[in-house]
Amino acid sequence: MTRGRDEEQLLETITELLGDPAHDHNPLREPLARLLELSTAQRERLERLIRISDGFHEIAREEKRGLAEECDTHLRRLERLVRISDRYQESLRELSESLREAALHDPLTGLGNRRYLVERLEAELERCRRNGAPLSLGVLDVDYFKAVNDRLGHERGDRLLCHISDLLADQLREYDLCGRWGGEEFVLVLPETTAEEAKAICDRLRRTIRDTPTPADLAVDRITVSIGISTTEEDPDGSYSAAIDRADRRMLVAKEAGRDRVCGPSL
């Protein structure tokens, strides 16, 4: 608190008057001196109060600033945690997606594996039943594969399986499925396809596999397959495994009949 200029001058004048011996006996001198004393004390008290109040304000301002900074730090930390947690969840999602992919695919050929085929087959069977459409299945087995393996070695045998699976994936229609059932056996799922149509499709596949030259370094003249077909037209409410069994039995019939052929139901 600063004193006004008038006030300063007044106080100076009073102090001078009180100090002047000429006024020593003035009756007003005593009360004036007392008044000056009281005024000075009151002013000092006021200044003390103002200093205390300013101090409180400063402390409050500091605390407010401290709190705001603390809040900012917490907020930044939280944002960092949210970002980390988002990234973590994203990688978990990617990891579980690739685990699921790996669990459903054959690592050698990249085709769906038996588990994938069963999942899709059940779903497709259900869908075709709802639509009142037939579904046909093909079980395809490579002929004399043991001899190929024995002659070329397992590693080239593997590459031959990849060659066949590439041809299958290439030749099938967009809505058909093929996967590796196991070993040198593949399953074809042909939704909305009658046995007759399936026979034509499988025959085309069989000829393509037989007539497409194998990669030169595999040194195989010719590779053939035998295919057995089954269809829901034979047993509209039957399970997927009954349909696979029927196709498998017909694939064996095709083998016995001389291989390199397709055997379907005689409806």
Ligand SMILES: Nc1nc2c(ncn2[C@@H]2O[C@H](COP(=O)(O)OP(=O)(O)OP(=O)(O)O)[C@@H](O)[C@H]2O)c(=O)[nH]1
């Ligand atoms: N290279 C390779 N060979 C496999 C794989 N899975 C199964 N095989 C082989 O495939 C061969 C199948 O032989 P078999 O079941 O006797 O039948 P095949 O020689 O094909 O004769 P048919 O089916 O009667 O025409 C076996 O030698 C298996 O070891 C595989 O992933 N890679």
